[in-house]
Amino acid sequence: MDALAAPVLTPLRRIAHPLGDIQHALKASDAGFAGFGEAYFTRVLPGAVKGWKRHRQMVLNLVVPCGAVRFYLRHDDGRQLAFLLGDEPHSVAGCQYARLSVPPGWWVAFEGVGPALNQVLNLASMAHDPAEADNLPLQSFALEPGA
């Protein structure tokens, strides 16, 4: 697997089913897969913003199966990106059901945009290890809308 040079957004399939839909997330054969270390959920309340955190080793694979979440990414070299992920077409307008793959080295913040439950799944390349992550207060950077 080649290392990701930059964050990548990959649209995901949602398969309609009369008893409850199926939503793809990640296959080991997908681009952006960098090994499986841990899967965990993070919720973010409507209007709340969590951040900033930068992983030095972990590759993130982020999916928002319900609600909508805006991710802000910032690199120390000046690059800035933003993505609105969510439960398309059932959550807020403009959100996309997609996977956001983030290589190490990017500051990440994320905001609860949906009006109720906003849930993030991170399919991470390694298990949680506070020693490989840096944290800065939310006020450290502006929440730029991105390109």
Added chain:
Amino acid sequence: MDALAAPVLTPLRRIAHPLGDIQHALKASDAGFAGFGEAYFTRVLPGAVKGWKRHRQMVLNLVVPCGAVRFYLRHDDGRQLAFLLGDEPHSVAGCQYARLSVPPGWWVAFEGVGPALNQVLNLASMAHDPAEADNLPLQSFALEPGA
């Protein structure tokens, strides 16, 4: 990793956070982990039941991050089990926030028990492959409450 001899329920941590809680799901170092092939979500509407399906190769690792879902497991040797997984303590009474690991060879059905969104994450040992799964109509077996 030793193969699972039978389904295993593993309680999971939920870490309270003022901006939105964190919910554990699976680490590669956990018992029951049998490799990563694919992660996908399945929803099941309130009162709906999906099943029966039996995987001949896939190991399932099932987590219910929101709502509540009852899983019915049945082996051809006569063993029957049932588990109520869910967003404890925010969903229905008696549900448990836990991971259900299911080895190959078990018939599985599952029912939406929560009143709204019931979401299942399967962290599967292999990618979806219809050739390794058998299906039977829901009417084939009774939905027994289990031990």
